[in-house]
Structure formats: C-alpha cells, structure tokens
Amino acid sequence: MSNVKIRAGNELVVEGAIAAGCNFFAGYPITPSSEIAEGMSRELPKVDGIFIQMEDELASIGAVIGASLGGKKVMTATSGPGFSLKQENLGVALIAEVPIVIVNVMRGGPSTGLPTRGAQGDVMQARWGTHGDHPVIALAPAFPKEVFLSTIDAFNLAEKFMTPVILLLDELVGHSHEPVELPGPDEYEIINRKYPEKLETLEIYKRKMGEPPLRPDFFMGYPIHIESLEHNDYGYPTTNPEIVEVQQKRRLEKIEQHKDEIIRYKTYYMDDAELVIFAFGSMARSALEAIEILRKEGGPNVGLFQPITIWPFPEEQLKKEVGDRNVLVVELNWGQLIYEVERVLKNNRIDGLLKMTGMPIRPDEIIEKIKEIKNA
Amino acid sequence: MLDYEKYLRYRTFPVPWCPGCGIGTIFKAVVTAFAKLNWDPNDIAVVSGIGCSGRLSTYFNTNTLHTTHGRALTFATGIKLSNPDKHVVVFSGDGDALAIGGNHFIHACRRNLNIKMIVINNNIYGMTGGQVSPTTPTGFVTTTTPYGNTEPHFDTVELAKAAGATYIARETVNRPRQMLKVIEKSFKHTGFSVVEIISNCHINLGRRNKLKHPLPMLKWIDENTVPISKAKDMSEEELKFKYVVGEFCHRHRPDYFSVYEDLVVKKAGGDKK
Numbered sequence: 001m002s003n004v005k006i007r008a009g010n011e012l013v014v015e016g017a018i019a020a021g022c023n024f025f026a027g028y029p030i031t032p033s034s035e036i037a038e039g040m041s042r043e044l045p046k047v048d049g050i051f052i053q054m055e056d057e058l059a060s061i062g063a064v065i066g067a068s069l070g071g072k073k074v075m076t077a078t079s080g081p082g083f084s085l086k087q088e089n090l091g092v093a094l095i096a097e098v099p100i101v102i103v104n105v106m107r108g109g110p111s112t113g114l115p116t117r118g119a120q121g122d123v124m125q126a127r128w129g130t131h132g133d134h135p136v137i138a139l140a141p142a143f144p145k146e147v148f149l150s151t152i153d154a155f156n157l158a159e160k161f162m163t164p165v166i167l168l169l170d171e172l173v174g175h176s177h178e179p180v181e182l183p184g185p186d187e188y189e190i191i192n193r194k195y196p197e198k199l200e201t202l203e204i205y206k207r208k209m210g211e212p213p214l215r216p217d218f219f220m221g222y223p224i225h226i227e228s229l230e231h232n233d234y235g236y237p238t239t240n241p242e243i244v245e246v247q248q249k250r251r252l253e254k255i256e257q258h259k260d261e262i263i264r265y266k267t268y269y270m271d272d273a274e275l276v277i278f279a280f281g282s283m284a285r286s287a288l289e290a291i292e293i294l295r296k297e298g299g300p301n302v303g304l305f306q307p308i309t310i311w312p313f314p315e316e317q318l319k320k321e322v323g324d325r326n327v328l329v330v331e332l333n334w335g336q337l338i339y340e341v342e343r344v345l346k347n348n349r350i351d352g353l354l355k356m357t358g359m360p361i362r363p364d365e366i367i368e369k370i371k372e373i374k375n376a
Numbered sequence: 377m378l379d380y381e382k383y384l385r386y387r388t389f390p391v392p393w394c395p396g397c398g399i400g401t402i403f404k405a406v407v408t409a410f411a412k413l414n415w416d417p418n419d420i421a422v423v424s425g426i427g428c429s430g431r432l433s434t435y436f437n438t439n440t441l442h443t444t445h446g447r448a449l450t451f452a453t454g455i456k457l458s459n460p461d462k463h464v465v466v467f468s469g470d471g472d473a474l475a476i477g478g479n480h481f482i483h484a485c486r487r488n489l490n491i492k493m494i495v496i497n498n499n500i501y502g503m504t505g506g507q508v509s510p511t512t513p514t515g516f517v518t519t520t521t522p523y524g525n526t527e528p529h530f531d532t533v534e535l536a537k538a539a540g541a542t543y544i545a546r547e548t549v550n551r552p553r554q555m556l557k558v559i560e561k562s563f564k565h566t567g568f569s570v571v572e573i574i575s576n577c578h579i580n581l582g583r584r585n586k587l588k589h590p591l592p593m594l595k596w597i598d599e600n601t602v603p604i605s606k607a608k609d610m611s612e613e614e615l616k617f618k619y620v621v622g623e624f625c626h627r628h629r630p631d632y633f634s635v636y637e638d639l640v641v642k643k644a645g646g647d648k649k
Contacts, residue, residue, distance in 0.1 A: 024458055045644030050457050050636070055483035059450040062443065062480075066423075066454025069441065074454075088444055202387075218439040218455060219462050221418050225385070225433070225440045236388050236434060237442075 004181050009147045009174040013103055013167065014039030015182065016151025017075050021190055022101070023049035024072035026063035028056055028082060031115040032171040033105035036077035057085035061102065065089060068098050069226055071217035073155055073192070077103035079171075080122055081112060083129070090164055091130040092228045096235075097205075097213050097251065099158035099193060101151075103167045105174040106281075108358050117358035118171030120281055120332040126166045127311050133248060135255035137262055138166040138311040142173060142284040144180035149188060150264075150308060156191040157262060161254055162212035168310070170332065172282035172360055195220070206233035209246075210253035255312055264308040265317055269295070273303030275370060276322050278341050279330040280307050282360055287330050290366035300374050302328075310337065315344045324348060328373060330366060332356055380404075380411035383420075385437040392431050396590030398549035398575030399428060402496055403435065405552060406465070409560040410438075420463045423452040425472035427503045428577075429496040432467045446477025449484045452491050460633045463492070463563070470497040470511040474530045478510075485539035488568045489632040494559065495532055495570060498577040506580030513617055517584045532572040533624050542567035544625040548574040550598045551621065558623060567631045574601075574619050 007015070013036050017025075025044055027037035037053065044051040050067070054060040057078055064074040078086060083104045093100050106122045108114025122129075126138040137157050141150035147169065154165040196214050199222035204215035216222050229237040230244050238244065255262065269291055270276065279287040284306040291302045305321055307314050318341065326349040329338040335354045342350055353369045355361055384407060393399050410420065420438035424430045426445035433440040443451045448466050456464040473481050473495045484491065500518060501507040508518040510530045517524055536544045543565040545558035555573060562569035576582065578593040587593040597619065604622030607615060630638075 024454070026454065042644075045640045051640075052453070052457060054450065054453070055479055058447060059453070059480055059483070062447045062450025063454035063457070066441070066451035066456075067458040068454070069439075069451075070421075070455045070458030072454075072458045089447060089450075092444055218421055218441075219418060219459055223417055223420075223437055223439045225388075225442075227434070227442045228444055229442060234387070 002181065003184070004179050006177055007144060007180050008035065008177045009144065009169050010035035010105065011039055012144055012147040012180065013077070013151050013169070014043060016148040017101070017155070018043050018047060019148070019185070019188070020073065020152040020155035021192070022073045022075050022155065023047065024064060024067040024074040025049070025076065026052045026054050026060040026067070027076050028054055028060045028078065030057075030079045030082045032107055032174055033077045033079045033103060035174075036103060036105070040075070057082040058089060061086040061089040061100070064100050065093050065098050068100050069218050071219075073159065075101040075103065077105070079105050079107045079115070080109045083122060083125065087130040091132065091134070093164040094130065094134045094251070095228060095230065096226045097162040098164070098226070099162050100164045101154045101158055101167060102164055103169065106168060106170040108356060114358045116171070118282060118332060118360060119356050119358070120170050120283065121336070121356060122168065123310060123333065123336040126168055133252065135163065135252050136166065136311040137161070137163060137255060137309070138168055139264070139308055140168040140280045140310045141308055142281050142306060144178050145183065146308060147173060148180070148182060152188050152190070153264070156189065159193040160191050160212070161258065162193065163254065166311075168281070170281045203233040204235055205231065205247065207250060209250055210257035211250070212254055259312050262309055262312060263314045263317060265314050266306045266308065267321055268304040268306070269301070270303035270305075270321060272301045273325065274300055275326045275328060275373065276303045276305050277328045277330055277366070278305050278318070278337070280310055280337070283330045283332055286361055286363050287366055290363035290370070293363060294367060294370065300370065302370055313340045313344070318344050322348065326373065327351070328353060328369065330361055332361060378408060378411040380407040383407040383410045383417055383437055385435055388434050391435055393428060394579045396576070396578060397428070398498065398573070399432065399496060401549045401552055402494070402555070402573050402575065403432060405556045405559050406494065407436070408556055409563055412560055413563055415463055420465065421452070421455050422465050422467070423448045423455065424467040425469070425477060427469040427472050427501065428498070429467045429469040429472065446472050446475070447480065448472065449477065449480040449491070449493065453484065453487075453489060456489050456491050457633065460490070466491060466493045468493065468495050470495065470499060471501045471509045474510045474532065474535070482535065482539040485536050485541040485568055485570065487632045488540060488542055488629055490566055491568055492562050493568070493570050495572040496575050497532060497572050498575040498581065500577050500581035502577045502580045506584065512581070516581070518581070532570065533620075536570040537625050540629070541570045541625065542627050542629050543569035545623045546572040546574070546619065546621050548597050548601055548619060548621060549576060550594055550601065554621070561623070565626070567629060
C-alpha cells in the first residue's frame with residue numbers, strides 16, 4: 001500500500017518533529033505558523049511529550065531552552081514578528097550551546113506586515129537577528145518530502161552541534177496542501193546529543209576548537225552551571241579576554257569546520273544549462289516549473305541550484321556547481337541572499353528577480369526575466 | 377548543625393555583591409532551607425534572571441541557569457515541565473520580576489506550576505547604577521528620577537494574589553528567622569509560590585535618599601515594616617509605603633502538571649510517566 005498522504009508543509013513539520021523524537025514544544029499562536037502548535041498540542045501527549053502554549057513568544061523560546069537543558073528534544077514555531085521577539089533568547093541557546101529547533105514560517109514584513117502572505121524576507125534576520133557574533137544553522141526546504149526530512153535534520157544538527165537550528169519555511173511552503181509519500185524510519189537517521197561517558201569533570205566547555213560541549217543534562221547526577229554571560233570552561237562568567245576569544249572562536253568554528261556535513265543542496269537540469277537559477281523554498285518551485293516549461297518550448301536551457309541549508313551559506317558548493325555560468329537569483333524579497341551569491345561568484349554575471357508584493361513570483365515572470373537576460 | 381555547605385559552589389566565590397548587601401542574608405536562608413529539607417543538590421535547579429539577584433544562581437552547587445532579563449520563569453517552566461519531580465527555585469529582582477518580566481510573573485502565578493519564586497525587592501535597579509524600578513517608593517531620588525519618583529509602586533503580594541499564586545509571603549532581610557520560615561514553607565508547598573524579600577541597596581538607592589550606609593537603610597526598612605497581624609487594624613492611609621510582612625496566602629489548587637496529566641495525557645491516550 002502506498003504511503004501517499006495529503007499534507008501541508010506545517011503539518012509535515014509536526015510529523016517530522018514527532019519522527020525525530022521531539023518531546024517538548026512551547027509556542028505562541030501566530031499566522032502563518034499556528035498549525036504547527038496546533039498539531040504538536042494534539043500529537044505530543046500521545047507520545048509522552050509535553051506541549052505548552054506560553055504567554056508570549058519570549059516565554060516560549062525560554063521554555064524550550066529550559067526543557068532542552070532538562071533533557072528533552074525541543075521545538076518552537078513562529079513567524080516574523082514572533083521571530084523578532086525570540087531573538088534575545090535565541091542568543092542564550094547560542095552562547096550556552098543548547099540544542100533547540102525554531103521554525104519560522106515567513107510572512108510579509110516588516111512589522112505586522114502581511115500576516116497571510118508568503119515572503120522570504122527573514123533570511124538575513126535568521127543569520128544576524130540576535131546581537132553579537134554567532135554561528136547559525138538555517139534550513140529552508142521547498143518540497144513536501146524535504147520539509148519532513150529537513151525537520152528531522154534540524155533536530156539532528158541541533159543535537160549534534162549543541163546549537164539552535166532555524167527551520168525557515170515560507171507561507172507558501174507551510175500552507176500548500178500536496179500529496180506526499182512520507183519516508184519510513186529506514187530512510188532517515190536520528191541523532192541524539194552525546195553525554196560524557198563518566199560524569200567526572202565540571203569543565204563542560206573545555207573542548208577542542210570547533211567541538212560542541214560535552215555535558216550532562218540537568219538532574220543527571222552532576223550539577224552544572226549554564227550561563228547567558230560569556231563564560232569559561234566551567235560555564236562560570238568571565239571577562240578574561242583570552243578565555244573570551246577561545247570560547248567565541250570555538251563556537252564559530254563549530255559550524256565553520258563542519259560546513260560540508262551541514263550543507264544540503266539540490267541541483268536540477270545543470271548539465272546543459274547556459275544559465276543557472278539560484279532559488280530556495282517556494283521560489284525554487286516556481287523556478288523549477290519555469291525551467292521545465294522552457295525546456296518543453298525548446299529553450300533556453302536553464303538549471304537550478306536549490307540550497308536547502310542557507311546558513312552556513314553553501315559557498316564552495318555554489319562555486320563548484322555553477323562554474324562560470326550566468327546566474328539568476330529569484331527571491332521573494334527585495335534582495336537578500338543575492339548579496340551572498342555576488343560575494344561568492346565574483347566573476348559571474350548575476351541578475352536578480354527580486355520582488356515582494358505578497359504574491360509568489362510566478363513561473364511566467366521567471367521565463368520573461370530569463371528571456372530578457374538572454375536578449376540583453 | 378545543618379550541612380548547608382554542600383549547596384555552595386565554592387569554586388565561584390567570592391560573591392559579587394556590595395558589602396552590607398541584603399542578598400547574602402537571603403542566600404544563607406535559602407541554603408539553610410535546602411539543608412533543613414535535606415534536598416539532594418542534584419535534584420534542585422536554581423534559575424535566575426538579570427541584575428544583582430540574577431547573579432545568585434552561579435553560587436549554588438545545584439543545577440543552575442543564569443538567563444536573560446525578566447525571563448527566568450520561562451526557562452524554569454521548561455525545566456519543571458520536563459522534570460516534574462525535581463525542585464525548581466527562581467530568583468528574580470523587582471525590575472526583573474515586575475517590570476520586564478511582569479507578563480511571565482502573572483502567567484506563572486495563574487498556571488500554578490510547582491515552582492518556588494523568590495523576589496528580591498531592593499526597590500531599585502542596583503546593578504545598572506540605581507535607576508527607578510516598579511517598586512521604588514514615590515518621591516525617592518534615583519538616577520533616572522533626579523527630581524523624585526513620580527510613579528506609584530507595585531504591591532508584589534497583591535499582584536501575585538490576584539494572578540493566582542497559591543503560596544504568598546513577604547519578609548525583610550531584618551527578619552532572617554521569619555524569612556527562613558516562609559522560604560521553607562514555600563519550598564514544602566505544592567504549587568506556584570511567591571516569597572518577596574525586602575532587601576537593602578544602600579549603595580544605589582540609599583545614598584541618594586539619606587540612607588547611605590547599611591545600618592540606616594536597614595533601620596528605614598525596619599521602621600516601615602508592619603507584621604500582618606498588626607496591619608489588620610490599620611487604615612489604608614496608615615499602611616501607605618509600609619512593608620506588611622508575614623504569610624498572605626496559602627491555598628490549594630491543583631498544580632499545572634497534575635492537571636495536564638489528568639486531563640490531557642489521559643484524553644490523548646498517552647502513557648503516564
């Protein structure tokens with residue numbers, strides 16, 4: 001019997017989280033992510049998990065960090081305004097190195113903006129939203145199966161690197177109902193955080209450059225200190241410049257040194273492409289449709305580079321796949337990741353189809369832009 | 377002799393508070409209460425926010441978490457829900473609990489999760505240099521009210537009562553024995569408890585208000601302290617700017633987690649822990 005079901009992206013986040021072993025969710029209602037909280041409130045109690053709707057966005061990320069320290073696999077979900085409110089405590093998870101998954105179903109901004117309309121305007125906020133230097137992992141899946149698997153991936157990366165992972169959907173991905181064949185447990189791996197073999201040292205942050213902390217959870221028999229201030233190997237507050245440097249660098253290197261392990265991307269129709277589209281999330285899907293229409297119509301032949309990991313940015317992968325070909329960046333914003341593409345591909349011609357009106361950029365608009373570039 | 381030393385994380389000493397600060401007295405009362413109840417340090421999580429009170433968590437040899445300004449209760453909620461059989465104690469200052477964290481405070485009271493909250497009220501933002509707080513008495517001079525505080529102050533006890541906390545008490549650092557008693561009682565209570573301790577900040581509140589040294593500041597607190605038994609016979613006017621001390625509320629209401637287990641887990645058909 002086939003395992004094909006009709007699912008919206010937000011529902012697939014719920015199913016992916018449960019499959020990953022998520023057993024704690026705290027959230028606050030916000031369009032267009034509320035279906036995730038609703039789904040978790042229904043599913044978690046069935047699997048011995050805890051759901052709580054907190055009093056605000058700041059509280060919900062605080063609660064998931066607390067629960068993660070208490071040994072749970074945790075998630076919270078929100079959208080633009082809520083993501084803004086969560087930024088301060090996102091910093092706690094980064095500096096204290098606490099694994100959490102935070103979903104942002106992107107809507108039109110700034111401010112209250114366009115609650116019911118899709119956008120991809122929080123890409124740079126995901127990178128730099130919380131203050132200070134910090135490493136970031138952000139995944140932005142496009143297709144239903146990818147949403148399910150990226151959710152599991154987000155938990156795996158969070159637990160492995162002891163860091164928050166941001167799952168960026170856009171409203172179009174979160175709300176599109178489509179048939180999807182859900183992968184079975186043999187098609188994905190589940191990674192859980194590591195514990196020290198013996199509980200014998202309080203120096204939980206004394207690790208090699210680029211290594212995550214190795215520590216017990218709370219109540220495991222060895223009382224530890226977790227600190228939002230910059231801290232030493234014990235986790236105790238410090239302003240010693242040498243220690244600060246080591247800890248700041250170790251956290252950044254944690255992601256930098258493991259980029260190849262963290263970066264996921266897909267390519268389509270690249271072999272004979274004279275132009276490569278760079279697009280993620282819902283825009284990768286518009287682009288793919290445009291590419292397929294053009295191929296049916298006899299060209300031009302265009303390929304697609306679709307990053308699933310957008311932070312860390314897939315620099316080497318993009319260089320390798322694109323070569324010296326021209327690139328068209330399609331984003332549902334007025335230009336954010338295009339700056340990264342320009343930074344990486346210094347000698348390529350790069351065009352942008354960048355727009356945020358509350359409506360998706362349609363395949364015919366992309367085709368028109370491709371023809372315009374071709375005729376230029 | 378009570379063995380409270382096992383609750384002290386000596387490695388992190390000395391403590392950062394100014395000489396004569398009331399926080400030391402509160403610290404002692406809390407470790408003494410732990411020792412009297414003989415709680416295993418590993419079974420305790422101490423969570424704190426930001427400010428002078430926020431630094432407390434570092435010095436307990438228990439599981440400890442120093443969080444962001446005003447948010448200690450939210451982290452504590454996650455810790456408690458994920459480990460309902462462990463003890464979770466939260467320290468918060470007046471600015472932390474009642475200004476930036478006011479929303480979390482009232483909802484924690486309403487939710488009645490079994491968390492022990494201690495509000496250290498020194499009537500000022502001490503660590504940042506003495507700015508007005510929601511509990512600074514009207515008329516007092518602070519660095520952001522150089523002509524005197526124009527705002528009325530919050531009554532922590534009344535707020536907690538209205539919001540639904542199930543154990544509420546207030547004491548001052550001048551009354552360490554009574555303080556220990558209510559802290560210990562709050563620790564034994566099942567449900568959300570709020571113990572407010574009036575503390576002295578002679579450095580950043582006192583010195584701008586003719587209470588420059590610990591003794592005059594403590595004396596000022598003492599002169600304005602009224603036991604709850606006495607307060608019953610006093611008028612509202614007489615009680616203005618007074619710190620009424622004692623136990624205000626000790627009521628039973630099922631705590632959040634037991635309701636969650638009885639209602640949600642049963643209906644959803646999940647396994648009980």
